[in-house]
Structure formats: structure tokens, C-alpha cells
Amino acid sequence: MERRMVTTVTDCPGRIVPVGTPITIPKDNFVTITQALGGNYTVTYNGNMVRVDGTDAAALGLEPEVLEFEQPDGDDILEEQVWDALRTVFDPEIPVDLVNLGLIYKVEIEQADKSVYIEMTLTAPGCGMGPVLVGDVEYRVAQVPNVKTVQVELVFDPPWSREMMSEEAQLETGMFY
Structure with a gap:
């Protein structure tokens, strides 16, 4: 995904990178998505890099990515x-x-x-x-x-x-x- 700007549609929880401090990006704020890999997002907000969990994708106006696996024959973990x-x-x-x-x-x-x-x-x-x-x-x-x-x-x-x-x-x- 290329860099793109979105507006938060609800308050959006995240963690400041790399220190991990929790932060809430308020509703109706612009953020720039700099990385969207593995269903999670790295955004910039007020000069900070913030990691947003994929389960909170809706706060960015995005659909959450669902991890899907084929059910194996039997009950073993593959x-x-x-x-x-x-x-x-x-x-x-x-x-x-x-x-x-x-x-x-x-x-x-x-x-x-x-x-x-x-x-x-x-x-x-x-x-x-x-x-x-x-x-x-x-x-x-x-x-x-x-x-x-x-x-x-x-x-x-x-x-x-x-x-x-x-x-x-x-x-x-x-x-x-």
C-alpha cells in the first residue's frame, strides 16, 4: 500500500513506535498510513509513528483483514x-x-x-x-x-x-x- 491519508471515524487506539506508549487518536483527525501489512497499520499522527492494531481498522474507516486457514484433515496442528x-x-x-x-x-x-x-x-x-x-x-x-x-x-x-x-x-x- 502506498502512503495515503485517512480521517479517523471514531477514537482510534494505538501505540507510539518504538516506545509502545498507548495513545488514542481522536475521531475526525487526519493520519497518514505509512504501512499496512499483516492486517495492522503504521500511521503518522502529530509527528509520531503509531501502530494501530488490525482489529481497530474500522476506526480508520477500513475493513479488518481476516486471517483464514484451511481446516486440516484430523485434529493435528500443522x-x-x-x-x-x-x-x-x-x-x-x-x-x-x-x-x-x-x-x-x-x-x-x-x-x-x-x-x-x-x-x-x-x-x-x-x-x-x-x-x-x-x-x-x-x-x-x-x-x-x-x-x-x-x-x-x-x-x-x-x-x-x-x-x-x-x-x-x-x-x-x-x-x-
Whole structure:
């Protein structure tokens, strides 16, 4: 999506990037959508970058994006669908998903209790968006058929570095060596 200006149709909750401070953009205010990926939005408002959750798309006058998966045969959780869900979570500042950024370290599926455990990191340990991104991961993976619980743990060992990014992500961000 190219940058475009919209007017909020209701009060719109968001979080200031990168500190994660909650903010409410009042109704009838102009915002510029700078990123619309994975169903979430990054907008600029009063000089701040603000992340708006896709569940609040209507406040921007937009239709929420619905994550849909094909129901598998049987009741197993399909690992491919978990990874597909993770690829729908994007960094609010960088137009790259968490998988291609190299932020997902581990995915473990326990078929017996229908749970998914994920270890992930952040591009910077002090990033205030960490809880927001963890919440996005939990929400998106919970949409995968047969998943009952999702546990996400933020880890910082090993520390993230740009070498962990996919080549595609490095090219997208201009960080290719």
C-alpha cells in the first residue's frame, strides 16, 4: 500500500513506535498510513509513528483483514500453518515480517494438549513494542486450526543481528552485504 491519508471515524487506539506508549487518536483527525501489512497499520499522527492494531481498522474507516486457514484433515496442528501465521506479523517500523527478520528462534508444537510454544526476540532489547509484538504473535497463531494455547517467550540470547535476516529481508531493507 502506498502512503495515503485517512480521517479517523471514531477514537482510534494505538501505540507510539518504538516506545509502545498507548495513545488514542481522536475521531475526525487526519493520519497518514505509512504501512499496512499483516492486517495492522503504521500511521503518522502529530509527528509520531503509531501502530494501530488490525482489529481497530474500522476506526480508520477500513475493513479488518481476516486471517483464514484451511481446516486440516484430523485434529493435528500443522507447523506450516503456524509459520504462515507468524509471517503475517510485521515490524511496525520495517516492512518485513518477524520470520524474515529472523526474530523467531523456536516453534514447538505439542499435539497432545494442542499448544504452541514460541521463542522470539526483538531487533533491540529495549524496544517498547515487544509486548505488542508478542500479543500479535499470540493472537495470530491462535487463529491456526486446532491451536488451544499459545505461549510466547521473549529471549535475548543469542542477541539479534542483521545476519539473521533472510536475504529477501536484507534486500528489502537495504541491509544486504
